[in-house]
Amino acid sequence: MRILVTGGAGFIASHIVDALIEQRHTVAVVDKLSTGFVENINKRARFYPIDILDDALEDVFAVFRPEVVIHHAAQIDGQMSLRQPRFDAETNIIGTLNVLERCIEHKTRKIICASSAAVYGPPAAPVIREDHPIRPLTGYGISKYTSETYIRMYGEQHNLDFTILRYANVYGERQGAKGEAGVVSIFADRLLAGEAPIIYGDGEQVRDFIYVKDVVAANLQALSLGHCCTVNIGTGERTSVNRLFGFLRDLTGSGTQPVYQAERTGDIKHSCLDNTLAASVLAWRPVHTLESGLASTVRDRAGLAVTARNQTTL
Ligand SMILES: NC(=O)c1ccc[n+]([C@@H]2O[C@H](COP(=O)([O-])OP(=O)(O)OC[C@H]3O[C@@H](n4cnc5c(N)ncnc54)[C@H](O)[C@@H]3O)[C@@H](O)[C@H]2O)c1
Structure with missing residues (x-):
């Protein structure tokens, strides 16, 4: 299949690109390298270094003619979306619209889109199903849900198949550790450097941590399944931030204690996703x-830390 992956230089989508190429698909990546890295892009993918908001996206569709688009390019920082909601909305809503319009014009068969548990807001149940009320606490949650709504509308009006994947907290190799990236990569890097990670609140807030290779598997399933569906992609397991910290401290062999600071606006107290629907419509379950x-x-991060240290001492 000819598959266009937006955000393919980033954490999650670069793993998806690797898996697609492994399965012998023809892959193109669109990424403006704002938080992604060219080193993440599989050498066997075509690379278009452009913004999804750019008119040049039209040329990419005209030349590459994707059968499926896997859309991951986004502004991903919830705290940033509170400070700069306009930037967040432009990238996540207008950017998605630009991708969707190109899909319609070039008769793309399907779009698979990364959404987020952030669309739900404060949970009314310990484990959240897809029919949970939508009450986002950040511009990011609003922009992700608005994109979902546009995808559904375009899908229904223009016969464009879609699967929307609402991810829990994804972690794994290649995740950024700047800004509001994953708590796992931030904690791991701090512990490996002998520094104290910051925990906002008392650390008893619950998250659902899903390994990136399980997320990749869900995207691969969505190539042929999950017709016009919105599904949660999480483990359904509740892990407190304190427990996560304990695991990472043991794995890094660090003796460091965390520093506790006040809770932040926009942080959801507890978040854990029910994955029953994904099991039935995508035949997918996390295995890691x-x-x-x-x-x-x-x-992986310990290896990167050693390389960085060697480079600075050379
Ligand atoms: N990491 C998570 O825990 C998580 C959870 C829920 C949803 N998601 C979603 O998954 C997707 C990928 O997230 P990630 O964690 O891999 O983040 P990431 O920042 O590593 O990847 C995003 C990629 O998009 C690119 N990008 C950003 N704006 C762009 C633009 N305007 N034009 C072209 N490229 C642009 C960046 O350079 C980057 O390579 C995002 O849509 C995010 O909202 C991630």
Whole structure:
């Protein structure tokens, strides 16, 4: 299949690109390298270094003629979306609209889009199903839900198949550790550097940590399944931030204690996703345990830390 991956230089989508190429698909990546890295892009993918908001996206569709688009390019920082809601909305809503319009014009068969648990807002249940009320606490949650709504509308009006994947907290190799990136990569890097990670609130807030390779598997399933569906992609397992910290401290062999600071506006107290629908419509279930996923992630980050140290001492 000819598959266009937006955000393919970023954390999650670069793993998706690798898996698609492994399965012998023809892959093109569109990424403006704002938070992604050219080193993440598989050498066997075509790379278009452009913004999804750019008119040049039209040329990419005209030349590459994707059968499927896997859309991951986005502004991903919830705190930034509170400070700069306009920038967030432009990238996530107008950017998605630009991708959608190109899909319609060039008769793309399907769009698979990364959404987020941030659309739900404060949970009314310990584990959230897809029919949970939508009450986002950040511009990011609003922009993700608005994009979902446009995708559904375009899908229904123009016969464009879609699967919307609402991810829980994704972690794994290649995740950024700047700004509001994943708590796992931020904690792991701090512990490996002998520094104290910051925990906002008392650390008893619950998250659903899903390993990136499980997320990749869900995207691969969505190539042929999940017709016009919106599904949660999470483990359904509740892990407190304190417990996560404990796992990472053991894996890094660090003796450091965390520093607790006040809760932040826009942070959801508890978040855990029910994955029953994904099991039925995508025939997908996560297969990686938190312990094994964290161990792979820490090994990777420890290797990066050694390389960075060697480079500065050379
Ligand atoms: N990481 C998570 O825990 C998580 C959870 C829920 C949803 N998501 C969603 O998954 C997707 C990927 O997230 P990620 O964690 O890999 O983030 P990431 O920042 O590593 O990847 C995003 C990529 O998009 C690119 N990009 C940003 N704006 C662009 C633009 N205007 N034009 C072209 N490229 C642009 C960036 O350079 C980057 O490579 C995002 O849509 C995000 O909202 C992630």
